[in-house]
Amino acid sequence: MATVKLVDESAASPRVKAIYDDIKATKKIDRVPNFWRGLAAHPEHLELVWSRAKAIMKPGALDLVVKEMLALAVSITNSCKYCINSHTAAAQKLGMTPEQHGELLAVVGLYNQLNKLADALQVEPDLLPKVE
Amino acid sequence: MATVKLVDESAASPRVKAIYDDIKATKKIDRVPNFWRGLAAHPEHLELVWSRAKAIMKPGALDLVVKEMLALAVSITNSCKYCINSHTAAAQKLGMTPEQHGELLAVVGLYNQLNKLADALQVEPDLLPKVE
Amino acid sequence: MATVKLVDESAASPRVKAIYDDIKATKKIDRVPNFWRGLAAHPEHLELVWSRAKAIMKPGALDLVVKEMLALAVSITNSCKYCINSHTAAAQKLGMTPEQHGELLAVVGLYNQLNKLADALQVEPDLLPKVE
Amino acid sequence: MATVKLVDESAASPRVKAIYDDIKATKKIDRVPNFWRGLAAHPEHLELVWSRAKAIMKPGALDLVVKEMLALAVSITNSCKYCINSHTAAAQKLGMTPEQHGELLAVVGLYNQLNKLADALQVEPDLLPKVE
Amino acid sequence: MATVKLVDESAASPRVKAIYDDIKATKKIDRVPNFWRGLAAHPEHLELVWSRAKAIMKPGALDLVVKEMLALAVSITNSCKYCINSHTAAAQKLGMTPEQHGELLAVVGLYNQLNKLADALQVEPDLLPKVE
Amino acid sequence: MATVKLVDESAASPRVKAIYDDIKATKKIDRVPNFWRGLAAHPEHLELVWSRAKAIMKPGALDLVVKEMLALAVSITNSCKYCINSHTAAAQKLGMTPEQHGELLAVVGLYNQLNKLADALQVEPDLLPKVE
Numbered sequence: 001m002a003t004v005k006l007v008d009e010s011a012a013s014p015r016v017k018a019i020y021d022d023i024k025a026t027k028k029i030d031r032v033p034n035f036w037r038g039l040a041a042h043p044e045h046l047e048l049v050w051s052r053a054k055a056i057m058k059p060g061a062l063d064l065v066v067k068e069m070l071a072l073a074v075s076i077t078n079s080c081k082y083c084i085n086s087h088t089a090a091a092q093k094l095g096m097t098p099e100q101h102g103e104l105l106a107v108v109g110l111y112n113q114l115n116k117l118a119d120a121l122q123v124e125p126d127l128l129p130k131v132e
Numbered sequence: 133m134a135t136v137k138l139v140d141e142s143a144a145s146p147r148v149k150a151i152y153d154d155i156k157a158t159k160k161i162d163r164v165p166n167f168w169r170g171l172a173a174h175p176e177h178l179e180l181v182w183s184r185a186k187a188i189m190k191p192g193a194l195d196l197v198v199k200e201m202l203a204l205a206v207s208i209t210n211s212c213k214y215c216i217n218s219h220t221a222a223a224q225k226l227g228m229t230p231e232q233h234g235e236l237l238a239v240v241g242l243y244n245q246l247n248k249l250a251d252a253l254q255v256e257p258d259l260l261p262k263v264e
Numbered sequence: 265m266a267t268v269k270l271v272d273e274s275a276a277s278p279r280v281k282a283i284y285d286d287i288k289a290t291k292k293i294d295r296v297p298n299f300w301r302g303l304a305a306h307p308e309h310l311e312l313v314w315s316r317a318k319a320i321m322k323p324g325a326l327d328l329v330v331k332e333m334l335a336l337a338v339s340i341t342n343s344c345k346y347c348i349n350s351h352t353a354a355a356q357k358l359g360m361t362p363e364q365h366g367e368l369l370a371v372v373g374l375y376n377q378l379n380k381l382a383d384a385l386q387v388e389p390d391l392l393p394k395v396e
Numbered sequence: 397m398a399t400v401k402l403v404d405e406s407a408a409s410p411r412v413k414a415i416y417d418d419i420k421a422t423k424k425i426d427r428v429p430n431f432w433r434g435l436a437a438h439p440e441h442l443e444l445v446w447s448r449a450k451a452i453m454k455p456g457a458l459d460l461v462v463k464e465m466l467a468l469a470v471s472i473t474n475s476c477k478y479c480i481n482s483h484t485a486a487a488q489k490l491g492m493t494p495e496q497h498g499e500l501l502a503v504v505g506l507y508n509q510l511n512k513l514a515d516a517l518q519v520e521p522d523l524l525p526k527v528e
Numbered sequence: 529m530a531t532v533k534l535v536d537e538s539a540a541s542p543r544v545k546a547i548y549d550d551i552k553a554t555k556k557i558d559r560v561p562n563f564w565r566g567l568a569a570h571p572e573h574l575e576l577v578w579s580r581a582k583a584i585m586k587p588g589a590l591d592l593v594v595k596e597m598l599a600l601a602v603s604i605t606n607s608c609k610y611c612i613n614s615h616t617a618a619a620q621k622l623g624m625t626p627e628q629h630g631e632l633l634a635v636v637g638l639y640n641q642l643n644k645l646a647d648a649l650q651v652e653p654d655l656l657p658k659v660e
Numbered sequence: 661m662a663t664v665k666l667v668d669e670s671a672a673s674p675r676v677k678a679i680y681d682d683i684k685a686t687k688k689i690d691r692v693p694n695f696w697r698g699l700a701a702h703p704e705h706l707e708l709v710w711s712r713a714k715a716i717m718k719p720g721a722l723d724l725v726v727k728e729m730l731a732l733a734v735s736i737t738n739s740c741k742y743c744i745n746s747h748t749a750a751a752q753k754l755g756m757t758p759e760q761h762g763e764l765l766a767v768v769g770l771y772n773q774l775n776k777l778a779d780a781l782q783v784e785p786d787l788l789p790k791v792e
Contacts, residue, residue, distance in 0.1 A: 100193040367452075
């Protein structure tokens with residue numbers, strides 16, 4: 001059960017309604033996902049989060065499907081059930097194939113292992129990045 | 133200070149030496165990174181980890197640079213200093229541009245925030261993935 | 265399904281019963297929450313945990329509602345579903361308003377993002393704390 | 397060593413310089429912290445992050461010192477060294493006393509323990525929050 | 529709902545079927561657990577993961593029940609519901625008593641607390657391990 | 661640099677001094693580790709933490725070396741540098757061999773990977789534990 005009252009589209013204030021319309025148009029979906037309906041309990045916060053998410057999740061130097069795969073990798077590493085579900089769906093909608101999904105899972109699993117081994121060994125960094 | 137004794141290339145047993153050579157050839161590097169030198173304290177484990185890492189980190193349905201960027205997203209989410217350093221360097225070597233790096237950081241930051249907000253709101257999943 | 269057998273109030277040993285009574289009196293609640301009923305499978309551990317929790321969660325230099333909000337911030341960051349639920353309820357009972365809840369969510373979301381960006385950038389601390 | 401080139405105040409573009417000035421004025425500090433100098437490698441991202449952080453970290457329904465203490469609780473739970481350092485300093489500057497610091501540490505430690513015990517027991521939520 | 533299509537034993541390809549048979553024989557169970565049925569959506573990954581898990585989870589310098597208890601400690605710390613469930617069951621099957629389970633929970637809870645306090649205090653390591 | 665002032669043994673109040681003596685006697689060490697010297701900035705908290713740690717970290721249904729190995733598994737999973745260092749040392753002092761250390765690392769690495777894969781697949785628990 002949600003910890004806040006989800007705001008229905010029919011009950012939204014004009015300010016929230018405008019953001020809901022933008023979410024649906026931007027994401028090409030028919031219904032406002034529960035996440036955004038929960039954030040709408042606090043409209044100012046909804047606006048801050050949505051405007052930034054929209055600015056970041058557009059095609060740029062990285063393709064949108066790559067951005068969704070990065071979001072999925074983060075969500076798996078954080079064990080966020082809602083997010084794993086929605087980013088798996090979103091990446092598939094943008095063209096992630098079953099083979100790509102399988103490879104993503106393999107990479108994400110591998111580095112969750114290797115990250116902890118590196119911490120356990122307490123080895124010093126040795127491949128210095130060239131600074132941009 | 134490392135929690136195990138790092139195995140120098142000059143002191144490696146033939147079994148470890150063969151893996152070291154494969155690591156350097158596969159990654160096109162001159163020196164065996166500290167991480168693998170630490171794992172070599174337990175040669176059977178080194179072999180299990182390296183053989184799987186090699187099998188996963190080759191070009192496939194996903195490009196190698198995308199795989200490195202996924203590894204970087206996982207490493208940032210896990211706050212693994214050694215790993216952030218080495219995957220930033222590896223992705224740059226494979227062609228990640230400063231603009232792509234900036235967008236990756238923005239996406240990874242955004243979803244570390246949104247993951248926690250979704251957990252805080254305890255909203256139910258609503259975008260069911262089409263199953264493969 | 266719980267991984268231990270929850271101990272019902274009616275079936276509790278005198279030692280456990282005394283702790284149950286203290287939990288209900290201290291928290292001003294009618295029923296022993298599932299968490300404590302699960303810990304009661306191991307009475308010595310129940311006693312250690314409850315006595316320390318009671319000593320820490322009393323008004324002091326910080327108000328109790330602030331302590332509950334800190335507990336909620338920790339629980340969200342750890343993605344603990346049971347704990348998010350119970351600390352949201354407890355903070356509301358102690359007077360946390362919807363506006364305060366909204367601001368808490370905004371702060372917790374923000375710093376889950378900024379924490380990871382700071383790790384990704386690997387910048388050195390520069391604001392030394394004055395030591396107490 | 398940072399994974400991006402930190403942007404010095406003297407070398408900042410007008411767009412970055414304006415944000416730097418706003419950071420210093422808002423936080424009442426003389427020098428731009430390394431975190432923001434690292435983000436400045438990607439000015440659009442710097443702008444998105446700073447504008448939102450500024451909007452959230454102002455006094456509101458919660459006092460600013462409480463917001464800094466929540467930020468510190470999040471940073472400790474995420475083990476972010478840079479962030480623990482800077483939020484400890486910021487909360488002290490805003491008036492957090494040694495006694496309050498000690499109680500904050502006790503609460504944060506306690507719930508990192510209890511969160512994991514609740515997960516380990518897999519008990520169901522039983523204190524439903526009143527929805528706002 | 530799973531994010532991949534679970535592969536039924538009756539529908540498994542010969543390659544997957546052979547791994548399923550090995551899983552059941554090795555673990556002395558009648559049915560292939562959902563985790564492995566989900567991995568089977570990508571047979572090459574299933575093979576990599578299973579072969580390594582089998583190599584690691586055999587009696588060696590550590591007893592198998594100790595290895596399962598370590599796996600449970602990791603799973604609790606990661607808050608992985610599926611894993612907490614299955615490793616609790618597996619350790620019990622291998623002989624973990626209720627008293628041992630209670631002590632394991634106490635140790636795991638304690639160090640999730642102390643880990644965060646050590647990070648919060650930012651104290652330097654002082655008990656250098658003797659290197660192997 | 662520590663975020664609190666470490667309390668030297670020579671400067672400790674009688675209350676803190678008594679705990680310091682108990683720590684050294686219990687752990688059979690000559691010097692009070694930095695962790696406890698940092699907690700001593702808040703004596704009441706020091707007392708709560710130490711008394712519980714002492715009660716839990718004694719031989720019981722589990723050997724002390726197994727408890728230290730569980731503490732190390734937790735500390736690696738949490739990436740706590742100070743704690744990885746001190747629990748590696750403590751487990752070695754109690755008899756953990758290099759072979760056991762290697763197997764512990766392999767198990768901890770493996771389940772950090774498998775935990776995340778289980779989360780990513782979102783499979784339902786299927787091995788119900790027998791309840792104690």
